[in-house]
Ligand code: JHZ
């Protein structure tokens with residue numbers, strides 16, 4: 250399975266395969282269980298430009314549509330995170346600007362734009378998944394349902410003028426035509442504007458073996474090195490980087506038209522750290538592959554042993570990430586009875602691929618299991634704080650990042 254880098258067109262080939270995978274957020278109604286769509290989840294590293302990417306990705310319309318299952322506002326912690334992200338833009342680049350205009354790509358249910366709306370700042374969300382966009386619109390947040398590209402950038406500029414800030418969180422790494430989006434950003438951004446986006450960070454994924462960040466939607470896992478290369482042909486330079494603890498370790502990137510802003514020394518430091526971590530070397534990815542295999546066998550030994558001992562195990566959080574873990578490791582309803590999730594659209598459905606039932610959170614509380622696999626491990630602080638009663642009742646968490654462990 251050879252191919253070409255989605256960014257620099259160099260020849261690439263996958264360093265491993267996670268096997269046949271379903272749509273990560275494709276929670277199924279029981280009658281849809283037959284005929285499920287699968288593709289091969291195989292990541293590659295481009296030695297030419299440093300971009301970590303999927304060889305194959307399902308068509309965007311298969312993933313983002315009017316039944317999209319992920320609503321950003323389900324986590325309180327993430328609500329606070331996006332409030333502070335919005336405030337940093339309002340107090341930073343937007344300060345003292347006359348009637349500024351902010352565009353967010355992939356604005357989901359309005360978790361971030363709501364703060365611009367509240368302060369009567371001109372804004373526009375671009376969100377292709379119509380059902381989540383509707384939640385934002387109902388709150389008065391201006392949102393259009395479309396995929397962002399060059400053409401849409403021109404339409405937005407013609408209608409609203411250039412953007413002072415373009416924002417994106419957990420979105421850029423989802424868009425296969427990164428050069429197309431970069432061209433759109435270049436056209437829409439004012440000469441003194443900034444483009445700020447954040448996504449799960451490659452360095453964290455490699456050091457924590459959090460391979461579950463790899464699934465259909467995440468066609469790229471970025472680093473400062475690869476982001477810098479990807480945007481350079483579009484006259485945009487990386488001027489700042491800010492590590493984030495969200496989603497198990499993310500990076501916020503600030504880009505601006507060439508020469509318009511000083512480049513923070515943090516950018517050079519981060520590039521140096523990436524070289525020290527070996528993110529530019531193919532051997533690093535072979536080691537990562539070996540770590541994934543080790544994690545898989547330890548997790549399965551743990552689950553098999555609990556099953557043999559007749560323990561009740563459920564999953565906590567029907568995350569997109571869990572689709573990779575469940576299907577790569579071979580977890581079945583015999584290992585995990587059901588997955589508890591607070592998102593109404595996921596409840597009563599089956600998990601993609603393995604068809605583990607997703608049940609409302611009340612069922613977790615009504616009859617605590619012996620063990621809960623923390624599929625939403627990135628929200629561990631928030632969840633473990635609110636689930637003291639589960640642990641007090643003798644319940645234990647099974648975690649797998651950075652290592653498989655049973656914790657209370
Ligand atoms: P969570 C999604 O990934 C998809 P996922 C997407 N591709 C992406 O990049 C990131 O988000 C941003 C539930 N839950 O945030 C809610 C509880 O049940 O890890 C969610 O279904 N109880 C756009 O899906 C899931 O867990 C709780 O207390 O991996 C969490 O999903 C909490 C906090 C969450 O993202």
Ligand code: ZN
Pocket residue numbers: 254255256257258259295296297298299300
């Ligand atoms: Zn490349």
